[in-house]
Amino acid sequence: xxxxxxxxxxxxxxxxxxACVNSAQxxxxxxxxxxxxxxxxxxELAEKNGAETVYHEWVGxxxxxxxxxxxxxxxxxxxxxxxxxxxxxxxxxxxILQKLSSEESLGVNGYEMRWRMYFMGKQLKHGGNNKTYIVxxxxxxxxxxxxxxxxxxxxxxxxxxxxxxxxxxxxYKTLDDWLIKHINYSRLELQLYNxxxxxxxxxxxxxxxxxxxxxxxxxxxxxxxxxxxxRYYIQLGFLDGEAGKIFxxxxxxxxxxxxxxxxxxxLEGKExx
Numbered sequence: 001x002x003x004x005x006x007x008x009x010x011x012x013x014x015x016x017x018x019a020c021v022n023s024a025q026x027x028x029x030x031x032x033x034x035x036x037x038x039x040x041x042x043x044e045l046a047e048k049n050g051a052e053t054v055y056h057e058w059v060g061x062x063x064x065x066x067x068x069x070x071x072x073x074x075x076x077x078x079x080x081x082x083x084x085x086x087x088x089x090x091x092x093x094x095x096i097l098q099k100l101s102s103e104e105s106l107g108v109n110g111y112e113m114r115w116r117m118y119f120m121g122k123q124l125k126h127g128g129n130n131k132t133y134i135v136x137x138x139x140x141x142x143x144x145x146x147x148x149x150x151x152x153x154x155x156x157x158x159x160x161x162x163x164x165x166x167x168x169x170x171x172y173k174t175l176d177d178w179l180i181k182h183i184n185y186s187r188l189e190l191q192l193y194n195x196x197x198x199x200x201x202x203x204x205x206x207x208x209x210x211x212x213x214x215x216x217x218x219x220x221x222x223x224x225x226x227x228x229x230x231r232y233y234i235q236l237g238f239l240d241g242e243a244g245k246i247f248x249x250x251x252x253x254x255x256x257x258x259x260x261x262x263x264x265x266x267l268e269g270k271e272x273x
Contacts, residue, residue, distance in 0.1 A: 002027055002029065002078065002096065002097050002100045002101070003029055003076045003077040003078055003100070004027050004028050004029055004030075004076055004077075004078040004079065004080055004096075004100070004137070005028065005029065005030045005031070005032060005072075005074050005075075005076040005078070005079050005080070005140070006024040006027070006028040006030070006031045006032070006079075006080045006081075006082050007032050007034065007065065007068050007069075007072070007079060007080070007081055007082070008020060008021070008024070008031070008032070008033045008034070008046075008051070008082050008083065008084055009033075009034050009036070009061065009064050009065060009068075009083070009084070010033055010034070010035045010036070010038060010042050010043075010046070010084050011035065011036045011037060011038050011042070011058065012038045012039060012040045012042060013038070013040075013042045013084035013085070014038075014040040014041040014042050014045055015172040015173050016084045016085045016171065016172050016173065017033070017042050017045050017046050017049075017084055018045050018048075018049055019087060019170075019172070020082060020083075020084050020085070020086060020087060021033070021045075021046055021049040021050065021051045022049060023082075023087040023088040023089075023093075023168075024051075024080070024082055024088055025049075025050060026088055026090070026093035027080065027088060027093050027096050027097060028080070029076055030052065030074075030075075030076060031050065031051040031052065032051065032052050032053075032054065032068060032072050032074075033046040033051045033052065033053045033054070034053075034054055034055075034056055034064060034065075034067070034068045034072070035053055035054070035055055035056075036055070036056060036057060036058035036064065037055070037057070037058070042084075054068075054071075054072060056068075056071075060149050061145070061149075061152055062145040062146060062147050062148055062149070062152040063147065065081060065145045066144055066145050066147075069140075069144070074140055076140060077139060077140060078100065078137060078138070078139055078140060079137070079138055079139075079140050079143075080096075080136055080137045081136050081154075082136070082167070083169075085169060085170065085171035085172070085173070086115070086167055086168060086169050086170070087167065087168040087170055088167055088168075089116070089165060089166060089167060089168050091165040091166075092113065092163065092165035092166060092167055094165075095163050095164060095165045096111070096137065096163070099111070099161075099163070104161075107158075107159055108139075108158075108159050108160070108161050109138060109139045109142040109143065109156050109157060109158035109159055109160070110135045110137065110138040110139065110142070110143055110154065110156035110158070110159070110160040110161075111135065111136070111137040111138070111160065111161055111162070111163050112133040112134055112135045112136070112160055112161075112162050112163070113133060113134070113136060113137075113162065113163040113165065113166055113167060114130055114131070114132065114133055114134075114166045115130065115134070115166055115167050115168065115169050116130060116166045116167070116168045116169065117129040117130060117169050118168065118169060118170040118171075119171075119243050119244075119246070119247045120175070120243045120246065120247075121243070122240065122241065122243035122244075123240075124237075124240045124243065124244050124247060125239070125240060126235060126236040126237050126238075126239045126240050126244065127231045127232065127235050127236065127237025127240060127244055127247070127248050128231055128235040128237075129247075130166070133162060134153065134154075135153065135154040135156055135160060136154075136167065137163075138154060138156055139158075142156060142157045142158055143155060143156040143157065149188050149191075149192070150185065150188050150189065150192065178250070179250075179254075182250075182254075182255045182258075183258070185255070186255060186258045186259050186262060187262075189259045190259060190262045190263065190266070193216070193259070193263065194266075215227070220260040220263065220264065221257065221260055223256070223260070224252050224253055224256035224257045224260060225252070225253070227251075227252045227256055228248060228249065228251075228252035228253055231248045231251070231252065232244075232245065232248045232249075
């Protein structure tokens with residue numbers, strides 16, 4: 001067994017937590033679930049499947065995870081971040097165990113990997129869903145999560161290598177849950193667009209408007225349409241069938257459109273004052 005602690009952040013994840021923890025068992029010496037006040041069976045199921053659980057009030061993804069690094073008495077060389085709606089695939093587990101048991105890992109402080117996205121039970125192989133590499137495995141004490149409210153990433157001190165295998169994003173929750181989550185994301189997106197840092201989980205380096213670059217220079221609503229066409233046609237999202245179309249449609253015409261509608265609502269409110 002490798003010397004890895006797997007950390008999972010949760011709130012009301014009873015539909016996902018068992019599969020998540022069981023997949024982590026493949027590589028973990030220790031599994032820590034940091035729960036922020038679940039009212040369902042998340043904590044019970046996590047403990048039943050061999051995880052330790054601790055409570056910490058929600059302070060945003062980045063700060064919540066960094067709190068876990070600082071307060072959970074981690075005594076392993078390595079840490080893996082796993083979300084409740086994610087799984088460590090058998091191929092990834094095997095590759096991790098091989099890498100960390102070899103001399104190649106001695107000069108490495110982080111490993112980045114891709115994910116395999118599933119939506120409505122179907123794997124999405126196109127539409128730009130599987131291209132990005134992200135760090136999930138790192139040497140303890142050599143990485144922190146950026147203090148950001150969205151799109152947060154690990155900053156690793158030292159060398160990073162890539163793994164060939166992927167972890168799996170597979171959410172057992174309903175489409176209603178997806179929609180509610182993205183309504184919350186739209187609120188954060190608007191705050192970042194405005195450079196509003198009143199929420200202490202918001203990063204203070206730049207606004208989302210600046211970071212999105214060309215996207216927010218395009219006309220409202222048209223940019224959502226272009227975003228859809230780019231992912232669905234240019235990035236071949238149509239090859240993923242109906243599930244792929246629904247996913248990209250919701251990402252663009254629904255989520256991105258909501259953000260634009262909130263920008264309009266905000267501008268109208270200012271004009272009436």
